[in-house]
Amino acid sequence: MPAPSTEVIQGTLDLMILKTLSLQPLHGFGIGRRIEQVSQGVFKVNPGSLLTALQRLERAGLVDAEWRITENSRRARYYALTRKGRRQLRTETTDWRQRAAAVARLLKAEG
Amino acid sequence: MSLWRRLTRGIADLRDRTRRDRDTADEVAHYLEQLAQEGIQRGLAPEQARRAARLALGGETQVREQVGRYGWERGVASFLEDLRYAWRGLRGDPGFSVVAIVTLAVGIGGATAIFSAVHPILFASLPYPDGDRVRAIVETHPDGSRGAATFGMYRGLSEGARSFGALSVFRPWRPTLTGPDHPERLEGQRVSAGYFRVLGVPPSRGRDFTEADDRAGSANVAIVSDALWRARFGADPAVIGRQVTLDDAGFTVIGVMPAGFENLPAAAAVVWTPLKYAITDGRAWGRHLTLVGRLGAGIETDAAVAELNAVGQRVVREQRPPTYDARVAWSAPSLQQELTRDVRPALLAVFAAVGLVLSLACVNVTNMLLARGVRRRAEFALRAALGAARGRLTRQLLTESLLLSGIGGGLGVIVAALSVRGAAALTPAGLPRSEAVGVDGSVLLFALAITTLAGVTFGIVPAAQATGRDRLAIDRGSARIAGGGPRRVRGALVVVQVALALVLLVGSGLLLRSMRRLFAVSPGFVATDLMTMQIQASPLRFAEAGATARFFDEALEAVRRVPGVAAAALTSQLPLSGDRDAYGVHLERPPAQRPDDDREIFRYAVSPAYPAVMGIPLRAGRMLAADDRGDAPPVVLVNESFARRYFPGVDPIGRRLRIGPVDGPLYSVVGVVGDVKQLSLAGGVPDAVYTTTSQWRFEDNVMSLVVRGRTDVASLVPAIRAAVWSVDRDQPVVRVAAMEDLLDASAAERRFVLVLFQLFGAAALVLTAAGIYGMMSGSVAERTREIGLRSAVGASRAQVVGFVLRQGARLTLLGIAIGVGGAVAGSRLLEAMLYDVSRLDLATYAGVAALLAVVSLIACATPAWRAARIDPARTLRV
Numbered sequence: 001m002p003a004p005s006t007e008v009i010q011g012t013l014d015l016m017i018l019k020t021l022s023l024q025p026l027h028g029f030g031i032g033r034r035i036e037q038v039s040q041g042v043f044k045v046n047p048g049s050l051l052t053a054l055q056r057l058e059r060a061g062l063v064d065a066e067w068r069i070t071e072n073s074r075r076a077r078y079y080a081l082t083r084k085g086r087r088q089l090r091t092e093t094t095d096w097r098q099r100a101a102a103v104a105r106l107l108k109a110e111g
Numbered sequence: 112m113s114l115w116r117r118l119t120r121g122i123a124d125l126r127d128r129t130r131r132d133r134d135t136a137d138e139v140a141h142y143l144e145q146l147a148q149e150g151i152q153r154g155l156a157p158e159q160a161r162r163a164a165r166l167a168l169g170g171e172t173q174v175r176e177q178v179g180r181y182g183w184e185r186g187v188a189s190f191l192e193d194l195r196y197a198w199r200g201l202r203g204d205p206g207f208s209v210v211a212i213v214t215l216a217v218g219i220g221g222a223t224a225i226f227s228a229v230h231p232i233l234f235a236s237l238p239y240p241d242g243d244r245v246r247a248i249v250e251t252h253p254d255g256s257r258g259a260a261t262f263g264m265y266r267g268l269s270e271g272a273r274s275f276g277a278l279s280v281f282r283p284w285r286p287t288l289t290g291p292d293h294p295e296r297l298e299g300q301r302v303s304a305g306y307f308r309v310l311g312v313p314p315s316r317g318r319d320f321t322e323a324d325d326r327a328g329s330a331n332v333a334i335v336s337d338a339l340w341r342a343r344f345g346a347d348p349a350v351i352g353r354q355v356t357l358d359d360a361g362f363t364v365i366g367v368m369p370a371g372f373e374n375l376p377a378a379a380a381v382v383w384t385p386l387k388y389a390i391t392d393g394r395a396w397g398r399h400l401t402l403v404g405r406l407g408a409g410i411e412t413d414a415a416v417a418e419l420n421a422v423g424q425r426v427v428r429e430q431r432p433p434t435y436d437a438r439v440a441w442s443a444p445s446l447q448q449e450l451t452r453d454v455r456p457a458l459l460a461v462f463a464a465v466g467l468v469l470s471l472a473c474v475n476v477t478n479m480l481l482a483r484g485v486r487r488r489a490e491f492a493l494r495a496a497l498g499a500a501r502g503r504l505t506r507q508l509l510t511e512s513l514l515l516s517g518i519g520g521g522l523g524v525i526v527a528a529l530s531v532r533g534a535a536a537l538t539p540a541g542l543p544r545s546e547a548v549g550v551d552g553s554v555l556l557f558a559l560a561i562t563t564l565a566g567v568t569f570g571i572v573p574a575a576q577a578t579g580r581d582r583l584a585i586d587r588g589s590a591r592i593a594g595g596g597p598r599r600v601r602g603a604l605v606v607v608q609v610a611l612a613l614v615l616l617v618g619s620g621l622l623l624r625s626m627r628r629l630f631a632v633s634p635g636f637v638a639t640d641l642m643t644m645q646i647q648a649s650p651l652r653f654a655e656a657g658a659t660a661r662f663f664d665e666a667l668e669a670v671r672r673v674p675g676v677a678a679a680a681l682t683s684q685l686p687l688s689g690d691r692d693a694y695g696v697h698l699e700r701p702p703a704q705r706p707d708d709d710r711e712i713f714r715y716a717v718s719p720a721y722p723a724v725m726g727i728p729l730r731a732g733r734m735l736a737a738d739d740r741g742d743a744p745p746v747v748l749v750n751e752s753f754a755r756r757y758f759p760g761v762d763p764i765g766r767r768l769r770i771g772p773v774d775g776p777l778y779s780v781v782g783v784v785g786d787v788k789q790l791s792l793a794g795g796v797p798d799a800v801y802t803t804t805s806q807w808r809f810e811d812n813v814m815s816l817v818v819r820g821r822t823d824v825a826s827l828v829p830a831i832r833a834a835v836w837s838v839d840r841d842q843p844v845v846r847v848a849a850m851e852d853l854l855d856a857s858a859a860e861r862r863f864v865l866v867l868f869q870l871f872g873a874a875a876l877v878l879t880a881a882g883i884y885g886m887m888s889g890s891v892a893e894r895t896r897e898i899g900l901r902s903a904v905g906a907s908r909a910q911v912v913g914f915v916l917r918q919g920a921r922l923t924l925l926g927i928a929i930g931v932g933g934a935v936a937g938s939r940l941l942e943a944m945l946y947d948v949s950r951l952d953l954a955t956y957a958g959v960a961a962l963l964a965v966v967s968l969i970a971c972a973t974p975a976w977r978a979a980r981i982d983p984a985r986t987l988r989v
Contacts, residue, residue, distance in 0.1 A: 028138060029145035047142055047168050048177035051135075055181045059117045074144060075137045 013053050014062075015096060016043070018081065018089040021063060025080035028054055054079055062088050121184035128188070135178050143168055193510040200511060207483055208515070210881075211476045215519025217874060218472025219562055220526030225465040225867075227531050227554040229458045231547035237447050238373050238547075240311040244406040247449035248278070248419065253438045258711070259693075260402035261434060262388040263395045265303065267426030268402075274415035275404040277305040280386065282400050283377065285813065286357035287649050287843055288343065296647070296843040297339070297357070299382035300374075306383065307334075309405045310374075314366030317351040324365075325385040327392075332384065333357065334366040336374070339381040357382070358649040375450055375544065376403060393772060396432040398695070398711070403446060416443050433773050434695060456943035457864045463940055464615055464871045469561065471611045471878045473569045478604045478882055480512060480573035482889045491577055504578045512570025513563070520562030524555065576600060598893065601886050602922050608882045609926025610933055612875040613963055617934040618941055619872035620955035621948055622865040628947040629858055634686065635787035637726030641850035642824040643685055646835050646842060647813040659810045662839060667718060669834035670818060675827050677819045680721040681804065684713070685815035686789050687853040688846070696800065698757060699767040699777055712753065713789050713799040714770055716807040722748070722784050724819055732764045732782030741805045747778035750786050753798035770800060778802060791857045793946045817850075825849060861944055879963070880970045887919050887974035898978050899986030908979040915978045919971035920964075927960045 020026065020034045031054075032045040057063045062085035070076045081089070124131040143164050150160030168174060179185075201208040236242040248268070250258045265280040272278070281302040288295045300306075304325040313319050314334055324332050333355065335344075344350045344364075353364050362384065374380050388395060406415055419441040427435045444452075451458075484491075491504060528550045646666060648659040663681055670679045684690035693711035715721070719735040730751055739746050747768065754763045767777040778800075789797055804811070816835075820827050832844045855862075891898065898911060906914070938950035948955075 027141065027145075029142045033149075047139070048174040051138060051142070051174065051178045052181045055178060059120055059182070061116050070141070074141055076141045077134070077138050 012096075013045075013049065014057060015089070015092050017050075017053060017057060017079075018062065018085055018092065021079055021081045022086065022089055025066075025078045027076045027078050031079070057085070061085075117183070121182055121187075124182065125184045125187060132175075132179065135175050139168075139171055139175050139178070142174075143171060190510065193507050194514060196507065197511040197514045201514065204483065207479060211479050211515050212519045212522065214472045214475050214878065215516055215565065216522035216526055218469040219516070219520045219523030219558060219565065220530070221523075221871070221874070222465045222469045222561055223523055223527035223550075223554060223558040224530050225462055226557045227527060227550050228548050229462050230553060230557070231544045232451055233455065233458055233462075235547075235553070237375060237445075238371070241405075241408075242447070243445050244408075245310060245446040246275075246404050246406055246412075246415075246443040247446050248402040248404050249442050249444065249449065250423075251440050251442060253440075256711075258434075258439065259398040260400040261396045261398055261432070262386070262392070262400060263390060263430065263432050264423065264426060264435070265400065265402055266390055266395075267430070268419060268422055271422035271425065272404075272415075272418050274407055274410045274418045276407045277308040278402065278404040279303045279306040279309045280400040280402050281306060281376065282386070284382075284384065285647070286382065287359075287647065287841075288382075289356045289359065289841060290343075294841050294843050295343075296845050297382050298377070298379040299384070300377050300380045301386045302383055303386045303388075306403075307368075309403050311405065312369065312372050315369035316348070317364070317366030319366060320383075320385050325387055327387045327389045329385075329387070331357075331360055331362040332365045333362040334368060334383045335364055336368050336381040337370040337372065340367045357384075373544070373547070375446065376401065378544075396434045397771075398434055398693075404443070406443070412443060416441065419443060454860065456940070457860050460618070460940045460944065461864055461867050463937070464618060464868055467611050467615050468871045468874050468878075469565065471608055471615075471875050473565050474604050474608050474611070475878050475882050475885075476512075476515065476565075477569040477572055478601055478608075478885055480569060481576060481601050481604075482885060484508075484573045484577040485889070485893065487577070495578075501578050505574045508574035508577060509567065509570045512573070513566035516562045516566030516569070520558055520565070523562070524550065524558045527554070527558070572600060598890060601889070605883055605886045605922045606926040606929065608879045609923050609963060609967065610930035612872075612879040613927055613930025613959055614933045614937050615868070615875045616872045616959040616962065617930075617938065617955055619865070619868040620959050621938060621941060621945055621950060621952060622861065622868050624948045624952065624955060625944065625946040626858065626861055626865055629792055629861065632788075632792050632946075634792060634854060635727060635785050636686065636850075638850040638854050640820050640824045641725070642818045642820065642828065642831070642847070643688065643815055643850055643853065644818075644828075644831070644847040645685075645813060645815050645845050648839075648842060649812065659812055660805060662842070663718075663804065663814055665838045666835045666842075667816070669837055670816060670831050673827060673830045673834050675821050675824075676831070677821045678720065678724045679816060679818045680724040681718040681814045681816055682721050683716040683804070683807075683811040683814060684789075685817070685853075686787050687791065687850075687857045688815065688848070690815070691790065693797075694771045696753075696757075696798075697769045697773055699769070711797070712770070713797050715799065715801045716804045716811055717801055719803055721817070722801065724817055725787075727787055728785040730783040730785060731762075732780070734782055734784075735801065735803050739803045739806055743806070745776050745778040745802065745806045746781040748782045748784050748801040749780055750784055750799040752786050753800065754783050756798060768800075770802070776808065778806075788857075792854065793858075793861075815846075861946070864944055876962075876966060880966050883919060883923070883967050883970040884973065886922075887915065887971050888977065890918065891915060891974045891978045895981055895986050898981050899983040902981060903983035911979045911981070912975045915975035916968070916971050919967055919975075923964060923967035927963060930963075931956060931960070 016035050016039075017031055020031050020038075026034065028047070028051050032047065032050050035043055035045050054063065054065070058065050058079070062082060063079045064082050066078050066080065067075050068078050143161075146164035146167055147157070147160045150163050151157055153160075155163065165171065237245060239245055248260065250260065250264075252258060260280055262280060265278060268275075269278045279302055281300045284299040284301045286297055286299060288297050302320070304320040304322050307313055307319050315337075317334070320332070320334065323329060335350075340346060340350060344353070347353075350364050350367065354361050355364060356362070368374075406412070423439070423441050424437065426432070427437055427439070494504060495501070531548060531550060646663075648662045667679060667681055670676060684692045692714055694714045696712045717735070719737050719739065721727075722729070722734055731754075732748075735746065735748060747770070749757075749763060757763070757768075758766060763780045763783060766780045768780070769775045769777055784801070787799065788794060789799065804814075816831070818824060818827065818831060828847055832847075835842065835844050898914075901914070902908075902911060934956065935951060942950050
């Protein structure tokens with residue numbers, strides 16, 4: 001991997017989980033892999049942080065959790081975005097774009 | 112919604128921790144499996160793939176713990192763990208636990224019981240809407256004495272003072288209810304129309320009084336209490352409009368008060384009727400009423416009082432009423448303040464005392480916890496060494512002390528609930544709202560607050576001590592370490608205990624001496640073998656001139672003929688019975704001169720033998736005689752205090768004075784009699800005048816009968832009652848009481864405080880003795896080596912004993928010194944209840960200090976003896 005992996009900043013992790021789940025319900029591992037792949041390895045997801053974040057989002061009512069049985073009859077927990085989660089994703093996305101644009105402008109001016 | 116979710120999920124996880132653990136474990140295992148699967152897909156051997164996956168995951172257990180830590184319920188779970196651990200700890204040390212819990216239960220239970228007794232009286236608001244706006248309107252004279260309200264001033268203030276939404280005057284009324292049932296004398300009030308509007312509680316059935324009802328000459332109407340409605344009218348909803356006979360006159364019932372209504376100005380009243388005074392009445396300016404008002408919304412007390420004074424002064428200027436001068440001032444305390452004026456000092460003192468007991472209990476438990484902390488030093492050191500953080504240990508110890516105080520507090524509330532009725536029964540009869548005493552929500556809240564406070568207070572010092580940095584180092588044989596820190600703290604606590612106990616005991620001592628002095632006071636008459644009761648002649652039945660007097664004369668004669676009765680007499684008011692019938696007195700002087708002194712003088716209209724029957728001594732002149740009838744020249748007896756005030760240095764015999772209205776008849780003073788305590792044993796001696804009933808120009812239709820018996824006078828009561836009824840069987844005989852009981856009742860409030868102080872004082876003494884003993888024996892045990900060393904280098908047993916005793920004495924003396932300071936300051940609270948004893952009474956202070964010194968000596972004796980028996984050879988061999 002060319003670029004050094006970066007620990008995901010708290011808060012952005014929630015946003016990335018919500019975004020990932022907006023496409024389809026997934027289990028924890030799947031979410032982590034998807035984030036790593038889409039970020040092209042920039043973000044490396046710590047499993048403990050990821051699962052804790054999922055607990056937090058579940059308690060906050062942004063995602064729902066559901067147990068499914070896998071092919072080799074193990075229990076897997078699948079997460080899906082709730083209506084409230086979808087709303088949250090929209091506002092956080094807008095918010096993030098504004099911040100990112102502002103930071104980008106700032107960096108450009110400095111440069 | 113998410114809050115709800117957080118809450119329910121948290122609770123579900125708390126209730127079933129294994130499920131949550133399993134879920135987390137499964138999720139982590141699945142993650143791991145997926146990782147391994149990925150490796151296999153990349154071409155790794157399954158075994159290799161699994162190892163790589165575990166490495167990538169960073170430890171299955173750690174991840175599980177990290178995820179498992181999430182959620183508020185984790186804090187609760189660790190608290191529950193602490194609690195379980197604390198519970199095991201307490202069960203493992205039952206001696207300590209039981210003593211600590213009992214100590215706390217006594218302290219918290221006592222404080223809770225006293226709080227529940229004083230709360231409705233002192234702190235809870237009155238049971239009326241906007242209860243703090245209900246005000247007593249009080250007239251004060253320049254010398255600080257108070258005057259009763261007058262109808263004339265009530266009218267003047269009603270017309271002029273805008274600050275009050277409603278004003279009302281009232282006076283007691285004790286009508287006899289006759290009908291198909293037996294005659295019954297009721298407690299009631301004559302009130303001006305606005306009375307229930309002032310209190311803010313309208314009748315629940317029927318209607319309130321109107322101004323029209325209150326006019327002289329309008330039809331008789333009455334409002335009855337819920338209790339009377341149930342007792343006498345069978346809770347009949349059709350009672351409104353019914354006619355009842357009160358004092359032989361017909362009244363129409365127009366209203367029933369609600370069931371929960373508390374009539375605080377006259378708690379016993381069950382029937383009300385309008386006052387029906389007119390400004391033209393002779394009694395319009397007579398001082399015999401009570402004035403209350405409801406302060407208008409948004410009006411400050413200061414503004415209202417200023418207005419009252421302005422209007423009142425204007426009324427005095429313009430109408431020149433005979434019973435007022437320009438120096439009278441008005442104030443408007445809340446009805447609550449006014450009602451509790453007399454009992455407040457007593458209740459506050461008792462409350463403060465129980466607070467001291469609670470503090471003592473806390474100090475004692477602190478001391479015990481410290482001793483326990485010393486015993487557990489090794490345990491804490493071990494736990495610290497195993498990685499327990501200091502904060503975690505402190506939390507554990509605080510949990511323990513909170514558990515202790517929680518159990519103690521729970522027991523205490525039970526104790527309080529059981530004893531509170533007893534406490535209420537012990538309270539003096541005059542205590543307002545005593546029926547509202549009980550354990551309710553605010554009492555439980557109070558108990559919870561003091562329990563928590565106690566738990567934290569006595570937990571914090573031992574916790575800090577036990578987890579102090581140096582304490583957590585593992586000692587080599589803890590007995591070897593002198594442990595100076597905790598011992599100093601424990602010494603300080605003993606000093607505090609002695610000081611607290613001294614304050615309490617000085618309080619009890621002062622009260623006890625007051626009580627002794629008070630009972631040594633002569634009431635001014637001979638109380639033994641004296642029976643008293645009230646009889647009355649209903650005004651209508653005896654409307655014919657002279658009929659009332661005839662009834663009383665015949666009843667008195669009948670009573671005198673009862674076998675066993677030595678003597679009997681009638682009086683319009685009875686000493687120490689709560690009667691208070693006072694008039695203004697005007698000496699004979701040129702008519703142009705305005706009366707300059709309008710003090711209240713107790714007025715007794717009596718049968719001529721009254722002073723003799725009571726045993727009131729004659730100091731000069733003659734007694735009243737049977738010849739002093741209506742047609743004879745009016746004569747009066749004055750008491751010594753009156754003679755001193757009005758005739759200083761002159762012979763009062765032959766002087767003349769008017770009683771009541773300035774245009775009344777002139778009475779000649781024919782004799783001076785001894786002073787009698789009218790209001791209470793402790794109250795100052797008021798001036799008094801005695802006339803015969805036949806020379807008093809109004810007829811009193813309620814008289815008190817005093818009967819002196821040859822033998823046991825109480826056994827004569829049925830015969831006396833029968834004798835009265837032989838004259839007229841419809842006249843009730845009430846308020847039967849032995850004079851000695853009235854005497855006792857007059858000191859009831861002091862006795863109440865004294866009993867509680869003695870109880871608290873005894874508890875304080877026991878707690879202090881236990882504290883000193885615990886401290887000293889702990890100290891001896893810890894210093895076994897040091898003491899052994901002293902013996903080894905030649906200290907005699909006497910020296911060792913002296914060494915221990917000196918240590919105890921030093922702490923005790925320091926405590927006594929501090930306690931004396933506290934008592935000097937604290938006894939201020941008791942001042943109102945002391946009688947003829949200075950609050951700085953030297954004998955009491957010295958006696959209490961000596962008592963504490965002796966108790967401390969006894970408490971130190973066993974540890975000292977134990978120290979003397981320490982065998983140096985054995986202690987030094989270690």
